Amino acid sequence: MIEYRNMKRVLPLSGLALLALTSCAKKDGGLAAGPDFPKRLQEALITAQPGAVIQLPEGKFDLDRELSLTIDSVTIRGKGLDKTVLSFKGQKSGSAGLLATGNGLTLEDFTIEDTKGDGVKINGANGVTIRRVKTAWTGGPKETNGSYGLYPVQCKNVLIEDSVVIGASDAGIYVGQSHQIIVRHNRVEFNVAGIEIENSTNADVENNVATNNTGGILVFNLPDLPVQGGSFTRVYDNQVFSNNTDNFAPKGNIVAKVPTGTGVMVMSTHDIEIFKNTLKDNETTNVSIVSYLSTGNPLKDPKYDPFVESISIHDNTISGGGHKPAGAAADLSKVLGSPVPSILYDGFLRPKSKDAKICIRNNGDATFIDYDAAHEFKNPKRDLGSHGCELPALQAVKLDAAGGQPSAKL
Secondary structure, three states, X not given: OEEOOOHHHOOOOOHHHHHHHHHOOOOOOOOOOOOOHHHHHHHHHHHOOOOOEEEOOOEXXXXXXXXXXXXXXXXXXXXXXXXXXEEOOOOOEEEEEEEEOOOOXXXXXXXXXXXXXXXXXXXXXXXXXXXXXXXXXXXXXOOOOOOEEEEEEOOEEEEEXXXXXEOOOOEEEEEEOOEEEEEEOOEEEOOOEEEEEEOOEEEEEEOOEEEOOOEEEEEEOOOOOOOOOOEEEEEEOOEEEOOOOOOOOOOOOHHHHOOXXXXXXXXXXXXXXXXXXXXXXOOOEXXXXXXXXXXXXXXXXXXXXXXXXXXEEEOOEEEOOOOOOOOHHHHHHHHHOOOOOOEEEOOOOOOOOOOOOEEEEOOOOOOEEEOOHHHOOOOOEOOOHHHOOOOOOOOOOOOOHHHOOOOOOO
């Protein structure tokens, strides 16, 4: 185990004492803390052996360049989510706080702040656990904040739990082009998208709190990405409320089109189950179901399926919202009045298809509309009608321990 002590505790020491401290190894085999802490930390990541635990100390540490890790089965562990803080406010090199590619990675009990780009990016790993990790941009919601807080991409067997993300200019927790995913017990706030599952299969998003974002929870399948066919996601037992922060994403990003005041949004994917959530006071709408065709972006990827199908929305508690709609819903409100219905569907159907299987039931007094965006709202349908159908329940996600996934509360 490699252990670092807080640099701030040694600053008042005399030069002689400081020299003695930095030139000696601790008796337990860890490295002594000193003014070159960032260098020592990166060296520990480079020289780590599989199975290593890198123990970070309590305190706040300033780093000016990206950290990287490529070794399998490494744990990076701090003293607590708000006790060990790595600040990148003066970052000069790289963009992420931590960039990792090793399998069987565990990150827990520390905070990363104010990175130029992503907080934690993990690329192509099998077995990822992120537990009690916080990423934040401390200057409030701004376009210049990093894009993603916690960002596994093209990974397998991903667990993100008990973590916090604040201020991402794209998505707080983003899992993209990945397979077998659990995102649970997290809090996401003041991001453009709180949680985004994109072009991924077999994901459970459960027991999270998403508030004060532009959009709370997004499940998307987008074109022009190496991995297509995002599907089979369950969104359940979440608290998704008051996601009314103005959209601050850089222009050109797809999330820049997410209307301020969106609770849960599903785009161009299939076999999605949304149930037992509390959805309230999202001022565009609490649930939005749309095709990529609604974005107005040109469709150039011949392999991409832009339609949304087989969506089950049931047994949710839905209230409030819809009084200050943005985006296309603002135009819709001119036709339908206010508040906008709690569940919106744009009505784009696959050619020659008669039913997209949008099944909605047991959501209390929540209202629904198919607003017929394909024909400029000419024939909106308020009645649930055939939408009161049922689809088979999706199976729970189980992570593969063989993929390097540490023990999890499954």
